Amino acid sequence: MKIGIDKIGFYAPHLYVDMNKLAAARNVEPEKFTIGIGQEKMAVAPITQDPVTLAANAALIILDEEDRAKIDFVIFGTESGIDNSKSGAVYVHRLLGLNPNARSVEVKQACYGATAGIQMAKGHIALNPDSRVLVLASDIARYGLNTAGEATQGAGAVAMVISADPKILALEDQSAYLTADIMDFWRPIYSDFAFVDGKFSNEQYVLFFKTVWEQYKTKTNLGLNDFEAICFHLPYTKIGLKALRTILEEASEESQERLLANYQSSTLYNRNVGNIYTGSLYLSLVSLLEQSEQFKSGSRIGLFSYGSGAVGEFFTGILQPNYQEYLYSEKHAELFASRTEVSIEEYEKMFQQTVPVDGSTAVFGSTNDPAPIQLKGIKDNMRQYENKTN
Template identity: 70%
Template sequence: MEIGIDKIGFYTPHLYVDMNKLAYERNVEPEKFTIGIGQEKMAIAPLTQDPVTMAANAALEILDEEDKEKIDFVLFGTESGIDQSKSAAVYVHRLLGLNAQARAVEVKQACYGATAAIQMAKGHIALNPESRVLVLGSDIARYGLNTGGEATQGAGAIAMVVSKDPSIMVFEGPSAYLTDDVMDFWRPAYSGEAFVDGKLSNEQYIAFFSRAWDQYKAKTGLELADFDAFSFHLPYTKMGKKALKAVLDEGSEADSERLLANHQIGAIYNRNVGNIYTASLYLSLLSLLEQNEDLQDGSRIGLFSYGSGAVGELFAGRLKNGYREHLHVERHRELFATRKEVTVSEYEEIFQETLPTDGSRLELDIHQDPANVCLSGIEGHARQYVNKASGIREEKVAAHVER
């Protein structure tokens, strides 16, 4: 039985800051951001967008009524969880109007969460072939203003429907995976911003990829020549290139040219969004599929997932015949084209706007946010969500307008 990605959707908030302008304000050479780490724009989440709303917005564009009825498992990978108990998947399940006969859980291991969700989804489909699983990766990367990690922030979400007989990609086995207790990146429960040892994290990322690649070759007998492209988790776009270059001497010049060229194409969306943690690898995959018109049906793509702390996994997928017919290229082009640039000072103001930590009542103006699903406020220690498209919580929107 073939299992893989049947549908894939993407969402990023409507605000961004230009990295050249951020560099100027930070007294840094712009090339350090645009070339050194490979970022052009950084997506910014207003208070009306959080991991739940972004995931729901990503899923809305791909789900039809049959999906909503057949999805019986929602797996939400995130390291920006909004509750220590209730899973973000439960909120999304309601906002999307999914069948009540479903499981909904949150999966956490830094940026590896969505990949863990995919592996769980594969097992579920193998046991329940008629099921469909909604896999979500959604995060807001925050390191703080004027910090070493500031230029690698971002916000966005990916939604995937995993099923048998998929339309886009079939997962191949086996995977290569490993775990090691490494303090390269972490965020204690008391902190809204992450801590990172940048040098160690870079070293571990490359080491994990190299070790996983060796393990993968031993398991499968495949070599670089067998791959048309590799998609990487991209905390910043140059990171994936560094890891790829560490193994390119194993292949031919043609292998190097092909894989490096496809890596650049696969980084286009990430360059314009920034780091989105659990969704980053799959945003890179989506960029590759939508921006490379020469990628053929049947192409094999390697996927490397790395979650600091650390867990890494390397696996592969083959593109199905006619996969391009199931992508949403124009919709994503419009999503990027209609974003609004904010000044650095506006970005700093938005960054410092936070939700109350004591459960105080709050109402937010969702009319400035063009997204269908928004966070409208807090009431009774509970976040209040609105789905403008379906009318869920619509009465709250009307009440806000009347006041």
């Protein structure tokens, strides 16, 4: 039985900062942001968008009534959770009007969470072939104003329906994975911002990739020439290229050209959204499928997932016949086209507007947010959500 991605879509806030202007405001050469880390625009979340609403808005794009009836497991991958007890999946489950006879949980391991969710979903579908699982990857990356990590912030979510006989990508059984207790990136419960050892984290990212790639080759006897493309977790778009280049000489010249060209296609959306943590790998996959020339059915796509702290995995999928008919390219193009640029001053003001944490009541005024699902305020320590489509 084939199990894999039947549907995939993403959502990003309607506001963004131009990275050239951010560089100018920080007295940095623009090329450091646009070429050095490979970012052009950074999505900015207004107060009315949090990880729950971003995930729900992403899912709203792809779900139909049949999905709502058949989804009996919701897995929410995030490192930006809003509650230490209640999962974001439960909120999304209600906002989307899903089948009440369902499991709903939140999964955390830095940027690896959604990949863990997909592997859990595969096991569930194997036991329940008629079921569907909704896997959500949603995060808001925040490092603080005028910090070293500011240029690698972002906000957004990816939603995926995992099912038997998937229409887009059938996931293969063999994968390679690795865990090591390291402190390259972490966020204690008491901190609003993450701590990161940037140089060390980059080194570990590449090391993890090379290690799981070697393990994968040993398990499968496959090599680079067997891949149409490889997608990477992209906290910024240059990092995946660094990793790919460490093994590129293993491929033929023709394969090298193909892999590099497809890598560029896989980074286009990430360049214009920024870092969405656990959703970054899957935003890259959406970008690859929607921005590359049509791939042949049966093409193999590699996926490298990395979550600091650290867990890494390399796994693969096979593109299904006519997969492009089941993408949401037009809706995603409309989303990008409808976004509004904000000034650095406006961005800084929004960044400092946060949800109260002292139990006070708050009602968030209009931000001209066009999203159908929004956070409207706080009352009695409870977030107040609204789905305008209901």
